[in-house]
Each structure stands twice: as structure tokens, then as C-alpha cells.
Amino acid sequence: xxxxxxxxxxxxxxxxxxxxxxxxxxxxxxxxxxxxxxxxxxxxxxxxxxxxxxxxxxxxxxxxxxxxxxxxxxxxxxxxxxxxxxxxxxxxxxxxxxxxxxxxxxxxxxxxxxxxxxxxxxxxxxxxxxxxxxxxxxxxxxxxxxxxxxxxxxxxxxxxxxxxxxxxxxxxxxxxxxxxxxxxxxxxxxxxxxxxxxxxxxxxxxxxxxxxxxxxxxxxxxxxxxxxxxxxxxxxxxxxxxxxxxxxxxxxxxxxxxxxxxxxxxxxxxxxxxxxxxxxxxxxxxxxxxxxxxxxxxxxxxxxxxxxxxxxxxxxxxxxxxxxxxxxxxxxxxxxxxxxxxxxxxxxxxxxxxxxxxxxxxxxx
Ligand code: PMP
Numbered sequence: 001x002x003x004x005x006x007x008x009x010x011x012x013x014x015x016x017x018x019x020x021x022x023x024x025x026x027x028x029x030x031x032x033x034x035x036x037x038x039x040x041x042x043x044x045x046x047x048x049x050x051x052x053x054x055x056x057x058x059x060x061x062x063x064x065x066x067x068x069x070x071x072x073x074x075x076x077x078x079x080x081x082x083x084x085x086x087x088x089x090x091x092x093x094x095x096x097x098x099x100x101x102x103x104x105x106x107x108x109x110x111x112x113x114x115x116x117x118x119x120x121x122x123x124x125x126x127x128x129x130x131x132x133x134x135x136x137x138x139x140x141x142x143x144x145x146x147x148x149x150x151x152x153x154x155x156x157x158x159x160x161x162x163x164x165x166x167x168x169x170x171x172x173x174x175x176x177x178x179x180x181x182x183x184x185x186x187x188x189x190x191x192x193x194x195x196x197x198x199x200x201x202x203x204x205x206x207x208x209x210x211x212x213x214x215x216x217x218x219x220x221x222x223x224x225x226x227x228x229x230x231x232x233x234x235x236x237x238x239x240x241x242x243x244x245x246x247x248x249x250x251x252x253x254x255x256x257x258x259x260x261x262x263x264x265x266x267x268x269x270x271x272x273x274x275x276x277x278x279x280x281x282x283x284x285x286x287x288x289x290x291x292x293x294x295x296x297x298x299x300x301x302x303x304x305x306x307x308x309x310x311x312x313x314x315x316x317x318x319x320x321x322x323x324x325x326x327x328x329x330x331x332x333x334x335x336x337x338x339x340x341x342x343x344x345x346x347x348x349x350x351x352x353x354x355x356x357x358x359x360x361x362x363x364x365x
Contacts, residue, residue, distance in 0.1 A: 004017075005324040005325065005326040006324060006325050006326065006345070006346075006348075006349035006352055006353065007326050007327055007345075007349075008325065008326060008327045008328050008338075008339045008340050008341065008345070008349075008353070009326070009327035009340060010154055010155075010178070010199070010302060010327075010331070010338060010340040011154070011177075011178065011196075011198045011199040011204075011340070011342075012198040012199075012203060012204050013198065013199050013200075013340055013342050013344070014342060014344045014345050014349075015202070015203070015249070015253065015344050016253060016256045016260070016343075016344045018256060018260065019249065019252045019253055019256050019344075022252055023248075023249060023252065030046065032046055033046050037050075037244060037245060037248050038244070038245055040244075042238055042241050042242055042244050043238070047244055047248075048236075048238075050244075050247065050248050050251055051072070051236070051237060051238075051242070051247055051251075053251050053255075054072075054247055054248075054250055054251030054254060055070045055072075055237075057251060057254035057255055057258055058070055058208065058210075058254055060258065061181065061254060061257060061258055061263065061264055062181075062184070062185055062187055062210075062264070063184070063187060064187050064210060065187070065188070067188075067212060067213055067214075068187060068210050068211060068212055068213060069209075069210070069211050069212075069213050069216065069229070069233040070208065070209070070210055071208070071209040071210075071211065071229065071232040071233055071237050072206050072207070072208060072209075072232075072237040072242050072243070072247050072250075073206070073207050073209055073232055073237070073242075074205065074206065074207070074242070074243055075207065075226070076196045076204070076207060077104070077175060077177040077194065077195065077196035077207055078107070078111075079207070079226075079227070080175070080194045080207060080209065081107060081108040081110075081111035081112065082111045082112075082114070082115070082227060083209075083227045083229065084108075084112070084146070084148070084173055084192065084194075085111065085112035085114070085115035085116060085118075086115050086219065086223045086224070086227045086228075087215075087218060087219040087223065087227065087228065087229055088145050088146050088171065088173075088191075088192075088215065088218055088219070089112065089115045089116035089117070089118075089145045089146070090115040090116055090219070090220060090223060091116075091220045092116060092145055093117075094116070094117070094143060094144060094145035095116075095117045095118065095119045095141065095144050095145065096112055096116060096117065096118050096119070096144065096145045096146055096148060097119050097121040097138075097140045097141070097144045097146070097147045097148065097170075098112070098118060098119065098120050098121060098122075098147075098148045098149070099121055099122045099132075099133055099138060099147070099148065099149040099150075099164060100120050100122060100123040100124065100125070101122070101124055101129055101131075101132055101133070101149065101150060101153050101156070101158055102124075102129040102150060102153025102154075102155055102156040102158060103129070103153065103154075103155040103156065103331070103333060103334075104150050104153060104154065104155070104175060104177070105148075105149070105150045105153065105175070108148065108150070108175060112148070116145070119144075121138040121139065121140055121147070122137055122138040128156075128292075129153060129156040129158065130156065130158065130292055130293055130294050131158065131293075131294045131297060132158055132160055132294075132296075132297040133164065135164070135165035140165075140166060140167055140170060141167075141170075142167045142169045142170065143169070143170075144167075144170045145170075145171075146170060146171045146172070146173045146191055146192075147164070147166045147167075147170050147171075147172050147173065148173045148174075148175075149164055149172075149173075149174055149175070150174070150175040150177075151174050151175065151176045151179050151193075152176070152177075152178045152179035152182075152299050152300075152301055152302070153178075153299075154177070154178040154199070154301075154302050154331075154340075155302075155304075155330075155331040155333060155334055155338070156292060156293065156302075156304060156334065157292055157293045157298065157299040157301075157302040157303060157304030157338065158293045158294075158297045158298075158299060159179055159293075159297060159298070159299035159300060159301065160297070161296075161297070163186065163189045163190075166189075170191075171190070171191020171192060171212065171215060172189055172190050172191055173190070173191055173192045173193070174190060174192075174193040174194070175193075175194065175195075176193050176194065176195045177194070177195045177196045177199060177207075178195075178199045178200070178301055178302065178340075178342075179199075179200070179299070179300065179301050180193075180195030180199070180200050180201055180208065181195075181200045181201055181254075181257060181264065181267070181343060182200055182264075182267060182268065182271050182300055182301055182342070182343060183264055183265075183267065183268035183271065183300070184263075184264040184265055184268065185264075187210060190210070190212070191211070191212050191215055192209065192210065192211045192212065192215065193209075193210050194207055194208060194209045194210070195207060195208050197246060197250050199301070199340070199342050200253075200301075200342045200343045200344075201250050201253055201254070202246055202247075202249045202250030202252075202253050203245070203246050203249050203250075204246065205243040205245070205246035206242070206243045206246035206247055206250055208250075209229065209232070211229055211233070213233070215229075216229055216230045216233055217230065225239075226239075226240070253344075257343065261343075267343055268300075270343075270347070271300040271301070271341075271343065272300060273347075274300075274341050274345065274347060274350040275298065275299070275300045275301075275303060275341060277350055277351070277354050278303045278339060278341070278350060278353065278354055278357070279291065279295075279298055279303065281354050281357050281358055281361075282303075282305050282357075285357075285361045285365070286365065288307070288308065288361045288364070288365040289305045289306070289307065289357065289361065290305055290306045290307075291303075291304070291305045292304040292305060292306065292334070292336065300341075301340060301341065301342055302338055302339070302340050302341075303338070303339040303340075303341060304330060304334075304336060304337070304338045305336060305337050306335070306336040306337070307336070307337065308365075310335070312364060313329075313330075313335070313336060313337060315364075316328070316337060316360055317329050317337070319356075319360065320353070320356055320360075323352065323356050324352075325349075325352060325353050325356055327340075328353075339353055
């Protein structure tokens with residue numbers, strides 16, 4: 001027996017229990033190492049093998065071809081806001097085009113502006129970031145440095161169902177931090193996609209960057225060394241000491257996805273089933289629960305909704321807590337409720353939340 005709750009945290013977030021147990025078993029002494037993984041060199045061949053296995057499992061899950069580099073970096077998704085613009089925009093006359101659909105896109109724009117010309121090609125601020133653009137809602141010039149979007153805005157709970165329209169000559173860049181590995185992706189459509197690990201892919205401390213190799217040479221070599229993707233690529237993510245423990249856990253999560261879940265198509269099916277069960281309760285609550293996102297762009301990962309009042313929201317969070325349903329409070333910037341139901345959230349957790357929501361609505365409406 002453990003005290004583990006159903007944890008709806010937006011990140012760092014729930015991890016597969018089987019992965020946590022494996023980590024626990026190997027923690028004191030990594031098989032073959034005579035020491036904990038935390039205690040061995042990143043140059044140790046056992047760790048190098050762990051790193052390569054993690055990369056290869058990601059390549060196989062997502063079907064990433066040799067045209068792409070897969071890099072493990074530190075600095076969170078936030079460092080990527082700067083790195084992308086430093087590599088692909090700084091020193092050019094081009095514009096970087098941003099589709100602004102929520103809080104994380106806004107932060108990315110702020111950093112990119114320090115590096116060059118940034119155009120906000122679409123902005124859904126007027127409707128409080130509850131929707132996504134169609135191709136008719138923005139234009140992107142053929143000579144843009146890149147077109148940037150966030151595939152899943154974690155705070156608002158809006159998720160693109162497929163890649164936004166982008167001219168073939170322009171690299172498409174995606175912040176996939178909160179929906180990485182939730183479904184198959186046509187990686188070939190991207191110039192670069194990245195994700196911090198602490199939602200679907202592992203613990204905090206590592207970010208995965210998948211980048212088309214021909215873009216590695218664009219950057220001015222005088223940008224700060226850590227930001228320069230080529231350094232990470234050329235040195236197999238060991239340009240400096242990588243976050244060894246986070247990469248190790250990420251590798252295990254990726255193998256769990258492949259072996260226990262059966263791949264990303266299967267994962268998507270489960271994620272659809274889980275999220276739809278909650279959206280159905282919202283839709284059938286006669287307005288007691290109001291979903292934040294427009295129905296056509298509801299996130300599979302972060303289910304965001306409001307209750308009739310702030311008092312009711314507080315009561316919901318508190319009562320949910322006594323039902324072992326944790327971390328449901330919406331982000332401090334938007335309020336309401338956010339149920340983050342990442343890959344590792346078991347069906348039973350979603351079921352328990354759904355039952356609680358139905359019961360809470362019937363007692364309070
Ligand atoms: N982008 C998205 C979509 C996120 O959800 C987050 C983290 N919540 C970030 C960026 C920032 O990530 P980090 O804290 O790792 O910098």
C-alpha cells in the first residue's frame with residue numbers, strides 16, 4: 001500500500017508507476033555499474049548506452065529519420081524560447097512568425113524579440129486564448145526564418161489537432177512540451193520541435209529537441225555556446241554534462257510507451273478516451289461546468305473548465321483532495337480547474353475524477 005493519490009499536476013506530473021518502481025530497484029546500484037546512476041560519469045559506457053537507448057526509443061516511437069538530430073538539453077522549455085531565435089533568427093534580416101494561442105507562446109515571443117524581428121501572425125488574446133487559427137486566419141511569408149506555434153497550450157488547454165499551414169520554404173517550429181508523445185507526429189513536417197520532459201516524457205531537468213540537420217548550420221557560431229544546437233548535436237548531447245538521471249528516467253518512460261502501451265497510436269486512443277469522458281461530463285452538466293477551450297481544439301492533455309463561482313471552485317478543489325484527487329487547481333493566471341491527464345494518468349484516475357465531478361455537480365447545482 002502507498003499514499004499515492006491520483007495526481008492531476010500540470011508538470012512535473014504523474015509518471016508510470018512501473019517506471020518509478022524500476023528506478024527504485026536500480027537506484028542504489030545500477031546493474032553492472034557498482035554504483036548509483038547518480039554517481040557515475042556521463043562518459044561511462046553504461047550511461048552512454050542509456051542515452052543512446054533513450055534516443056533510439058524516441059526515434060522508433062516517433063519514426064524520426066536520420067535527417068533529424070535528437071538532442072537532450074537542460075534549461076527547460078524556457079531556454080528553447082531563446083535558443084530557437086538565437087540559432088535561426090539572430091543576425092538575419094528575416095522575420096520569425098509566431099502563432100500566439102496562449103501563455104507559453106507569449107513567453108516565447110518575449111524572448112525571441114531579443115534576437116530579431118518577430119511578427120505575431122495570429123493572436124487569440126481577444127477571446128482569452130480559447131481557440132486556434134485556421135489557415136485563413138494568418139499569413140506567413142515564404143522567406144520567414146521560421147513559423148512558431150505551441151501545439152498544446154498547457155494553461156489554456158487548447159491543442160492543435162494537426163500542424164498549422166506553413167510554406168514549404170519555412171521551417172515549422174513547435175513547442176510540444178505538454179503534448180509530446182501523446183500521439184503519433186509527422187516529424188518530417190517540422191524544422192524543429194522540442195519538449196521539456198516533465199509532463200509526458202519524464203522528470204524535470206531535460207528537454208528533447210528534434211531538429212532537421214540542415215538547420216544546424218544556420219546559426220552564427222558566436223552565439224552563447226550552450227544555446228548553439230550544433231554543439232549538442234556534434235557531441236551527442238555530451239557537449240557538457242547532461243542531466244543524466246532525467247535522461248535515464250525518460251528512457252524508461254519511452255520504453256514503457258513502446259512495450260507496455262504499444263506505441264503512440266495506441267496511446268492516442270487511450271488519451272482520446274480519457275479526455276472525452278471528462279469533456280462529456282462538462283457538456284452534460286447543464287452549464288455547471290464550463291469548458292475554457294472551444295470544442296474543436298480541446299486538449300487531450302489539459303482539461304480546463306470553470307465552475308459557477310470562485311467559492312465553488314475552492315470547494316471543488318478541497319473536496320476532490322479528500323477523494324485523493326490532487327493538483328486540480330487551474331494555473332494562477334487563469335483560475336478555474338485544470339485536470340492534467342498526461343499519458344501516465346491511469347484510466348482509473350480519470351474515472352474517479354469523472355465520478356467526483358458528476359456527484360459534485362448534482363450536489364451543488
Ligand atoms: N511550454 C509549455 C507548453 C509548457 O507547458 C511549459 C511548462 N509548463 C513551458 C513551455 C516551460 O517549461 P520549463 O518550465 O521547462 O521551462
